[in-house]
Amino acid sequence: MAKFDTIIIKVKRQQRRETKPYGEEFHLPYRPYMNIISCLQEIQKNPKTFDGRRTSPIAWEQSCLEEICGSCTMVINGRVRQACSTLVDKIGPVITLEPMTKFPVLRDLVVNRKVIFERFKQVKAWVETNQTSGPGTQIAPELAEKRYHLSKCMTCGCCMEACPQINERSDFIGPAAINQVRLFNTHPIGAKLKENRLLALMQGGGIEDCGNAQNCVKVCPKGIPLVTSIIETNREISLGLIGLLKK
Amino acid sequence: MNTNAKFIVVGGGLAGLMTTIRLAEAGCHVDIFSIVPCRRSHSVCAQGGINASVNTKGEGDSPQIHFEETVLGGDFLANQPIVKGMCERAPEIVYMFDRWGVAFNRAPDGQIDFRRFGGTKFHRTAYAGATTGQQLMYALDEQVRRFEAEGLVKRYEGWEFLSCVMDDTHAARGIVAIDLISLELRAFRADAVVLCTGGVGMIFGRSTNSTICTGSAAGAVFKQGVWYANGEFIQVHPTAIPGEDKNRLMSEAIRGEGGRVWTYQDGKPWYFLEEWYPKYGNLVPRDIASRAIFKVCRELKLGIDGKDLVYLDISHLDPKALEAKLGGVIEIYEKFVGDDPKKVPMRVFPSVHYTMGGIYIDNQHLTNISGILAAGEADYQYHGANRLGANSLLSCIYGGELAAESAIQYVGSLKTFASEVSAKFFDHELLRQKEANDKFMRSRGHENPYRLWEEMAKWMTDHLTVVRENKNIKATIGKLEELTTRLEHVSLDDTTNWTNQALIFTRELENMLVLARVIALGALARNESRGAHYKPEFPERNDRQWLKTTVARWDFKSIELFYEPVDTSLITPRERKY
Numbered sequence: 135m136a137k138f139d140t141i142i143i144k145v146k147r148q149q150r151r152e153t154k155p156y157g158e159e160f161h162l163p164y165r166p167y168m169n170i171i172s173c174l175q176e177i178q179k180n181p182k183t184f185d186g187r188r189t190s191p192i193a194w195e196q197s198c199l200e201e202i203c204g205s206c207t208m209v210i211n212g213r214v215r216q217a218c219s220t221l222v223d224k225i226g227p228v229i230t231l232e233p234m235t236k237f238p239v240l241r242d243l244v245v246n247r248k249v250i251f252e253r254f255k256q257v258k259a260w261v262e263t264n265q266t267s268g269p270g271t272q273i274a275p276e277l278a279e280k281r282y283h284l285s286k287c288m289t290c291g292c293c294m295e296a297c298p299q300i301n302e303r304s305d306f307i308g309p310a311a312i313n314q315v316r317l318f319n320t321h322p323i324g325a326k327l328k329e330n331r332l333l334a335l336m337q338g339g340g341i342e343d344c345g346n347a348q349n350c351v352k353v354c355p356k357g358i359p360l361v362t363s364i365i366e367t368n369r370e371i372s373l374g375l376i377g378l379l380k381k
Numbered sequence: 382m383n384t385n386a387k388f389i390v391v392g393g394g395l396a397g398l399m400t401t402i403r404l405a406e407a408g409c410h411v412d413i414f415s416i417v418p419c420r421r422s423h424s425v426c427a428q429g430g431i432n433a434s435v436n437t438k439g440e441g442d443s444p445q446i447h448f449e450e451t452v453l454g455g456d457f458l459a460n461q462p463i464v465k466g467m468c469e470r471a472p473e474i475v476y477m478f479d480r481w482g483v484a485f486n487r488a489p490d491g492q493i494d495f496r497r498f499g500g501t502k503f504h505r506t507a508y509a510g511a512t513t514g515q516q517l518m519y520a521l522d523e524q525v526r527r528f529e530a531e532g533l534v535k536r537y538e539g540w541e542f543l544s545c546v547m548d549d550t551h552a553a554r555g556i557v558a559i560d561l562i563s564l565e566l567r568a569f570r571a572d573a574v575v576l577c578t579g580g581v582g583m584i585f586g587r588s589t590n591s592t593i594c595t596g597s598a599a600g601a602v603f604k605q606g607v608w609y610a611n612g613e614f615i616q617v618h619p620t621a622i623p624g625e626d627k628n629r630l631m632s633e634a635i636r637g638e639g640g641r642v643w644t645y646q647d648g649k650p651w652y653f654l655e656e657w658y659p660k661y662g663n664l665v666p667r668d669i670a671s672r673a674i675f676k677v678c679r680e681l682k683l684g685i686d687g688k689d690l691v692y693l694d695i696s697h698l699d700p701k702a703l704e705a706k707l708g709g710v711i712e713i714y715e716k717f718v719g720d721d722p723k724k725v726p727m728r729v730f731p732s733v734h735y736t737m738g739g740i741y742i743d744n745q746h747l748t749n750i751s752g753i754l755a756a757g758e759a760d761y762q763y764h765g766a767n768r769l770g771a772n773s774l775l776s777c778i779y780g781g782e783l784a785a786e787s788a789i790q791y792v793g794s795l796k797t798f799a800s801e802v803s804a805k806f807f808d809h810e811l812l813r814q815k816e817a818n819d820k821f822m823r824s825r826g827h828e829n830p831y832r833l834w835e836e837m838a839k840w841m842t843d844h845l846t847v848v849r850e851n852k853n854i855k856a857t858i859g860k861l862e863e864l865t866t867r868l869e870h871v872s873l874d875d876t877t878n879w880t881n882q883a884l885i886f887t888r889e890l891e892n893m894l895v896l897a898r899v900i901a902l903g904a905l906a907r908n909e910s911r912g913a914h915y916k917p918e919f920p921e922r923n924d925r926q927w928l929k930t931t932v933a934r935w936d937f938k939s940i941e942l943f944y945e946p947v948d949t950s951l952i953t954p955r956e957r958k959y
Binding site: 199 | 421422484509524624627705713717
């Protein structure tokens with residue numbers, strides 16, 4: 135158990151998209167089992183900075199609080215992660231909270247992650263089927279398990295935040311979307327759109343922009359083998375190219 | 382379908398997305414509204430699975446038995462024909478998700494695997510690890526993306542529903558919603574509005590629900606004349622990790638896979654569920670398990686270290702199989718508590734989990750107001766007085782399918798379309814919502830909305846969960862009235878018109894307080910014990926007086942209750958014994 139009485143929370147705040155960010159510090163009495171969300175909720179109930187100045191409650195995104203919806207991603211003590219599963223006992227007593235940097239800030243810790251969903255659309259991350267009844271195709275337990283691990287992506291944005299190749303000068307599609315390509319290309323029916331998906335990754339900002347820093351797999355809260363997904367998908371593209379040349 | 386017709390679906394969880402897909406498949410234009418990106422809806426939290434009696438294990442299971450067990454599990458308060466329809470459709474629903482690529486766990490022969498859940502002895506629950514809801518959600522979200530690409534569906538993610546727009550015949554002609562970032566208020570026209578806005582867990586503060594599950598939309602339309610049924614039936618799940626910010630569900634699948642509940646008695650492990658219910662053991666329905674744990678902790682004072690906690694134990698099971706079948710929940714426990722449940726028994730306690738009651742709908746999912754439909758946890762059908770595990774995902778999907786069908790039928794019968802209705806109705810509702818916002822923005826009182834919420838939640842949790850006493854319920858109703866008055870003296874500490882979360886929360890709180898009263902009034906009146914509703918003063922089920930649906934109606938600031946008979950035409954009510 136932790137050995138401190140006061141939690142010091144430093145938040146990087148920003149009122150609007152176009153205004154300058156600023157810092158604010160809050161002090162909270164320590165209680166066991168607190169996570170970052172319960173700290174933010176405490177501040178909400180009495181929004182005063184450490185020196186007693188009244189301020190507005192901090193804006194942040196949250197929903198499930200069990201690390202499955204992906205909402206509450208932020209940069210905590212310099213590392214991108216979910217606020218709900220970050221326990222004060224493990225990182226306290228001084229905590230800095232900042233919004234992610236790879237997505238536009240809307241207010242305080244709220245950012246706009248729409249781009250992730252757009253990327254998924256780009257790579258046709260779905261199974262297209264015209265069959266309207268009866269069970270789907272049989273799938274070996276091993277394949278089902280492999281796909282299950284890939285399918286746990288909660289579009290939280292951690293991998294994109296940690297990727298050095300995603301920045302103002304590059305529109306790299308990012309690890310999450312590439313992982314979706316692998317997920318759907320390994321499904322027997324989903325594989326019908328395999329070529330379309332691979333083609334989408336061969337455009338500018340596609341898989342070639344991966345610099346192999348391997349940060350993505352380190353920060354993925356769901357332990358998705360993102361680097362393997364990138365390598366496998368790259369291999370599929372090479373094989374596909376050979377096929378095209380043979381034609 | 383007339384191409385001028387327009388549909389609005391509110392809520393982007395399983396029910397909302399399913400409704401949207403069925404509407405789009407029929408060629409209808411749909412606007413779908415969701416507070417969060419659909420992919421982050423509360424349905425992703427469902428862990429254990431989805432029921433369908435396909436009997437692949439040759440146990441003699443059938444949709445008829447599924448139906449009978451669901452009705453029995455609900456203590457005979459569910460209208461039966463619609464439940465039967467759901468159970469019959471269930472296998473096709475699971476197959477549909479299979480075709481859409483959901484990574485269901487597989488039996489060695491490549492077929493979908495099924496596991497056991499509460500209230501049944503059959504292997505009836507299809508599952509994808511311990512994150513089945515997430516997997517189903519993603520499949521639907523992906524299918525909706527296809528229709529977006531075809532131009533049939535438009536998403537409004539990051540918008541919150543505030544109210545319906547009514548015309549002079551009191552039929553709904555659209556909605557007013559608010560953009561949660563810019564706070565822009567806008568009216569949207571639609572010929573039918575389907576509300577798939579989920580449960581009301583936030584009324585109880587800490588629950589297993591997501592923080593977006595406020596029931597605000599249901600509260601808002603209630604005040605516009607939509608009836609609300611069986612509000613008093615709130616499911617308390619027996620096994621959750623109590624937390625500072627929320628209680629985290631430890632799926633019933635844990636017990637389905639062999640997990641055991643126990644505490645110490647005279648220095649030795651005491652498996653009280655197995656002792657008290659030898660037939661079903663740890664897999665008795667949720668209301669019964671929750672009451673048993675309450676009894677052990679509160680009455681017998683045998684909770685772990687004298688606290689409100691019992692053990693949920695999987696440490697005797699094969700760790701490899703656990704990882705494949707329960708990985709997701711084990712991970713939650715490890716992350717949020719720090720112990721490895723494969724080695725150390727988990728410490729759990731019951732928590733508010735599911736809203737059986739909800740918006741009143743008929744067996745076609747139509748509410749009492751023309752043009753408004755409801756589906757999913759937001760409606761009151763299917764589960765009666767207590768929901769069986771792994772039936773919620775099913776009812777969301779089945780309800781969504783039915784609601785879409787009914788909405789199309791309803792719109793087909795309309796003589797004028799929303800697009801032709803006078804703008805004055807929309808302007809009027811916009812103005813009303815603007816004034817409601819302004820009221821809180823201007824208010825400079827001394828009350829903090831989040832503290833008011835905390836107070837409400839404490840009263841509701843203390844007096845309207847597992848054990849309910851009339852005198853305490855009465856006191857709670859008094860408290861809720863006091864809190865409603867105090868809400869008028871709120872101060873938001875934030876008067877900006879940009880991403881003002883305090884404003885939105887206060888609007889939600891106003892609606893939560895209304896539904897809290899509906900819940901409390903229904904519970905006070907119902908002098909019996911049935912399913913999740915348990916009164917020590919009236920410990921027996923009383924079919925003679927109470928085999929009926931509670932319906933609440935808003936009557937200019939006061940709430941009136943009336944009752945409707947339950948359709949028990951298919952199975953004669955009998956004693957519920959496990």
